[in-house]
Amino acid sequence: MNFFMQLLVNGICVGFLYGISAMGFVMIFKSSSVLNFAHGELIAIGAFLFLVLVTWAQLPIALSFFITLAGCFALGFIVERLFLRPLIGEPLIFVIMLTVGLAAMFKGLILLIFGGNLHTYPRFLPASLGIDYGPVNIPPVYVATLIIGITFLVLFGLFFKYSSQGIYMRSVADNQRAALSLGVHVRRVFALSWAIAALVAGMSGIVLGIINGINVHDLSSIGLKVFPVVILGGLDSIGGAIIGGIIIGLLETFTGGYISPSLRDVVPYIVLVFILMVKPYGLFGLVEIERV
Amino acid sequence: MKKLRFHPCGNFRDHYKQELAIFETDFGRLMLWIGIGLLFAAVPTLSSPYTLYVVNTVGITSIAAIGLNILVGYTGQISLGHGAFFGVGAYAAAILATSANVPFLIAVPAAGLITAMVGMIFGIPSGRLKGLYLTIATLAGQFIIEYTIIHWESLTMGTRGITLPEASLLGIRVRGDLGFFYVIFILLIAMTWIAVNIMRTRYGRAFIAIRDNDRAAEGMGIPIFQYKLLSFGISSFYAGIAGAIWAYYMISVTAEPFNLMLSVEYIAMIIIGGLGNIPGAILGATFITLLNELLRWFTGILINTNLFAGLGLNMAPLREFVFGLTIVLFILFEPRGLAEIWRILRSSFRLWPFSY
Amino acid sequence: MEDNILLQINNISVVYSDVIQVLKGVSLTVEKNHIVSLLGSNGSGKTTTLKAISGLLKPENGKVTDGTILYSGEPIQNQSPETITRAGIIQVLEGRQPFKYLTIEENLRVGTATRWGKPYRQDIDLVYRYFPALLARRKSLAGYCSGGELQMLVMGRALMAHPELLLLDEPSLGLAPLVVKEIFRIIKRINEEQGTTIVLVEQNANMALQIAHTGYVMENGKIVMEGRALDLIENPDIKEFYLGMAASGDSRSYRDVKSYRRRKRWL
Numbered sequence: 001m002n003f004f005m006q007l008l009v010n011g012i013c014v015g016f017l018y019g020i021s022a023m024g025f026v027m028i029f030k031s032s033s034v035l036n037f038a039h040g041e042l043i044a045i046g047a048f049l050f051l052v053l054v055t056w057a058q059l060p061i062a063l064s065f066f067i068t069l070a071g072c073f074a075l076g077f078i079v080e081r082l083f084l085r086p087l088i089g090e091p092l093i094f095v096i097m098l099t100v101g102l103a104a105m106f107k108g109l110i111l112l113i114f115g116g117n118l119h120t121y122p123r124f125l126p127a128s129l130g131i132d133y134g135p136v137n138i139p140p141v142y143v144a145t146l147i148i149g150i151t152f153l154v155l156f157g158l159f160f161k162y163s164s165q166g167i168y169m170r171s172v173a174d175n176q177r178a179a180l181s182l183g184v185h186v187r188r189v190f191a192l193s194w195a196i197a198a199l200v201a202g203m204s205g206i207v208l209g210i211i212n213g214i215n216v217h218d219l220s221s222i223g224l225k226v227f228p229v230v231i232l233g234g235l236d237s238i239g240g241a242i243i244g245g246i247i248i249g250l251l252e253t254f255t256g257g258y259i260s261p262s263l264r265d266v267v268p269y270i271v272l273v274f275i276l277m278v279k280p281y282g283l284f285g286l287v288e289i290e291r292v
Numbered sequence: 293m294k295k296l297r298f299h300p301c302g303n304f305r306d307h308y309k310q311e312l313a314i315f316e317t318d319f320g321r322l323m324l325w326i327g328i329g330l331l332f333a334a335v336p337t338l339s340s341p342y343t344l345y346v347v348n349t350v351g352i353t354s355i356a357a358i359g360l361n362i363l364v365g366y367t368g369q370i371s372l373g374h375g376a377f378f379g380v381g382a383y384a385a386a387i388l389a390t391s392a393n394v395p396f397l398i399a400v401p402a403a404g405l406i407t408a409m410v411g412m413i414f415g416i417p418s419g420r421l422k423g424l425y426l427t428i429a430t431l432a433g434q435f436i437i438e439y440t441i442i443h444w445e446s447l448t449m450g451t452r453g454i455t456l457p458e459a460s461l462l463g464i465r466v467r468g469d470l471g472f473f474y475v476i477f478i479l480l481i482a483m484t485w486i487a488v489n490i491m492r493t494r495y496g497r498a499f500i501a502i503r504d505n506d507r508a509a510e511g512m513g514i515p516i517f518q519y520k521l522l523s524f525g526i527s528s529f530y531a532g533i534a535g536a537i538w539a540y541y542m543i544s545v546t547a548e549p550f551n552l553m554l555s556v557e558y559i560a561m562i563i564i565g566g567l568g569n570i571p572g573a574i575l576g577a578t579f580i581t582l583l584n585e586l587l588r589w590f591t592g593i594l595i596n597t598n599l600f601a602g603l604g605l606n607m608a609p610l611r612e613f614v615f616g617l618t619i620v621l622f623i624l625f626e627p628r629g630l631a632e633i634w635r636i637l638r639s640s641f642r643l644w645p646f647s648y
Numbered sequence: 649m650e651d652n653i654l655l656q657i658n659n660i661s662v663v664y665s666d667v668i669q670v671l672k673g674v675s676l677t678v679e680k681n682h683i684v685s686l687l688g689s690n691g692s693g694k695t696t697t698l699k700a701i702s703g704l705l706k707p708e709n710g711k712v713t714d715g716t717i718l719y720s721g722e723p724i725q726n727q728s729p730e731t732i733t734r735a736g737i738i739q740v741l742e743g744r745q746p747f748k749y750l751t752i753e754e755n756l757r758v759g760t761a762t763r764w765g766k767p768y769r770q771d772i773d774l775v776y777r778y779f780p781a782l783l784a785r786r787k788s789l790a791g792y793c794s795g796g797e798l799q800m801l802v803m804g805r806a807l808m809a810h811p812e813l814l815l816l817d818e819p820s821l822g823l824a825p826l827v828v829k830e831i832f833r834i835i836k837r838i839n840e841e842q843g844t845t846i847v848l849v850e851q852n853a854n855m856a857l858q859i860a861h862t863g864y865v866m867e868n869g870k871i872v873m874e875g876r877a878l879d880l881i882e883n884p885d886i887k888e889f890y891l892g893m894a895a896s897g898d899s900r901s902y903r904d905v906k907s908y909r910r911r912k913r914w915l
Binding site for chain 3: 089164165167168170171173174175177178179180181182183184185
């Protein structure tokens with residue numbers, strides 16, 4: 001029973017991480033309908049930027065955190081501007097492959113600079129943040145993750161539901177031409193969504209780096225694990241991304257704990273195929289409204 | 293005597309047959325034959341096994357790339373699982389050849405058919421999904437196949453891999469790079485011919501109709517699900533044949549090469565070559581294979597000269613970077629690929645010096 | 649007199665993809681607070697004219713290659729849609745293009761994009777006053793609304809931007825006659841109460857000319873006839889080709905060779 005409880009807690013925490021990583025992905029998809037295969041690399045860039053600031057430049061943690069987020073925001077902006085903007089209106093495959101190409105570029109660059117070894121941050125989270133409750137103990141990182149994750153989630157939920165800029169972003173996702181005719185600054189919306197997504201990716205990179213250490217290969221493979229998560233939750237639902245993440249996290253830890261550790265990594269994709277067959281728009285996604 | 297056809301100065305076709313013609317002029321057909329003749333005459337004189345290896349790799353890759361172009365370029369179903377299908381073909385051939393002692397001549401087409409079946413199974417989601425969702429489903433297929441290959445130990449020997457017996461064709465042993473060169477390129481020519489001709493039949497037209505507008509195609513009475521499955525089947529058949537030959541050529545197969553990166557490389561090939569263009573697939577396969585070899589050679593030099601050793605840098609990632617950069621540059625500047633560049637070059641040459 | 653002119657189009661040509669010339673020297677004048685209706689058959693260039701004004705040619709690879717479009721005296725041809733909408737010109741697209749996944753009210757809020765950050769509550773109430781049908785459905789997704797509701801929605805959405813010049817592209821498309829009547833009544837009211845200048849592209853020439861002050865008839869990318877709406881309604885050619893009445897009062901027939909010849913004369 002203890003084992004079960006610990007797996008449950010671990011699963012939820014890991015899943016929550018996946019959910020946060022998926023949030024940025026969903027953001028880009030929601031506004032510009034771009035499937036971003038470079039998301040794992042954006043996560044890695046965030047993690048490494050933080051690493052550089054904390055260990056090489058020896059800046060204070062909080063300052064490094066904010067500089068990293070700002071840097072990622074700027075990076076997202078630049079990527080959109082340089083690479084994605086010329087592709088507005090091109091067929092799907094080009095957009096997908098462009099992000100794949102970007103992923104290879106980023107990964108190559110990071111490997112060139114940092115190599116493929118595991119790096120770690122210095123410890124800085126207070127141990128008192130951890131929760132020990134009988135058989136269950138949650139390490140401080142996970143608690144911090146939960147706090148940061150929920151904060152971001154609520155902020156973005158409010159942003160998209162109620163703020164004007166959020167509604168403009170959704171309108172562009174919905175019908176670009178109509179948004180243009182009403183004077184919505186479509187290109188600004190795209191750039192903004194990439195910037196926000198990169199920011200969220202950077203944040204999840206930092207959190208993942210604190211938990212598992214920083215390794216390009218691991219971080220970029222998280223970028224692929226985002227797919228089962230977002231499909232489960234629905235490609236365009238931010239809340240769905242979190243819940244999808246938790247379900248996938250639980251599934252992984254329980255498969256790893258009870259069935260076989262090697263099956264752990266492939267289970268999300270098996271589930272993914274079944275979900276696509278049964279409920280293609282995910283648990284919380286929008287059903288395509290097609291009027292002919 | 294049959295009248296030779298040259299480029300008309302306008303569209304004077306008055307029969308559907310003329311629309312369907314593969315070669316616009318007899319000159320084009322002649323050039324192709326001369327090219328094939330030169331290829332078969334010149335390559336055997338190459339003494340370096342490395343050059344032959346590269347040529348053979350180009351040939352194998354081209355077969356698989358043509359298959360992917362039928363699915364992606366003509367039918368418009370984006371698949372990120374082609375590398376895994378290639379692996380299924382390789383393993384199918386290896387298992388047939390070792391456990392069942394099936395001869396080369398049967399093992400290769402059988403591997404193609406098995407891969408076609410597997411491809412169609414993973415193509416089933418295309419009945420309900422399109423676009424992004426299908427792409428993600430094929431991505432999942434890639435991971436599931438990879439996992440199965442590694443973990444179905446009783447069948448695939450897991451990570452140890454399988455060693456294949458020597459290939460023999462009608463009693464003649466196929467051995468060495470040159471022996472495989474003939475097999476691979478005769479097969480490539482045959483497969484290209486088949487692909488070009490499939491695209492001229494009603495099947496090919498149905499594929500294109502589905503790509504351009506699937507709902508309109510359905511409205512015209514094309515059973516789109518069957519055709520999508522068929523396209524998955526044909527495409528994986530090509531991958532399977534290529535994989536099987538590759539397994540024989542490499543003598544042993546292990547699971548590592550058939551990863552997502554390989555699938556991505558295949559898509560990169562057909563984009564760089566030109567989507568919906570069969571010669572383009574061959575061009576793209578050649579380009580990517582040569583690029584890979586060139587980068588391997590280049591990083592090898594960098595490491596050997598110890599120029600960067602003092603910095604503690606590992607230059608292997610440079611390959612990944614350049615590969616990514618190539619894809620990005622092609623998409624941004626010539627999304628229609630090498631085939632388009634070739635067409636422009638050719639037509640400007642043809643019209644020279646009066647370019648209007 | 650000059651001060652009354654809001655929009656002046658001088659002899660513009662529009663070319664798509666550098667090859668296809670759609671407008672061949674179109675000139676028209678829109679006076680302040682007027683409704684101008686633009687009539688013509690399919691493919692005559694009405695929609696393209698609107699897009700040339702609103703800047704929406706650009707995403708479709710079209711360009712104004714010749715001539716000028718003066719809005720309040722300032723040239724606006726080939727500007728980006730963002731600039732033009734902020735200057736006060738809003739186009740309502742043909743075929744009703746709602747944001748399907750946004751609720752009615754969120755759809756309306758998108759209309760505030762040109763003046764982001766300013767209060768909008770009052771404007772929403774105003775739109776609900778013009779289109780009470782929207783109020784009842786304000787929380788439901790636009791994708792599930794009927795054609796008539798959607799037409800009201802897209803017009804209301806445009807009103808949210810406080811347009812000085814409203815370009816309406818076929819508001820009657822595919823709607824029941826009663827709904828069409830209602831829509832045109834509201835267009836008239838908006839023009840009178842808000843002082844919005846309106847350019848109305850229509851197939852339904854009868855309805856359009858009844859509410860318009862002036863009218864233009866386009867054919868093959870050219871203006872072939874212009875005048876006060878009242879005069880146009882009485883014009884025998886208009887009657888015959890657009891209002892569906894032959895000069896004698898009988899409905900016309902395709903076999904009528906004379907109509908063919910007469911049509912030719914305009915070109």
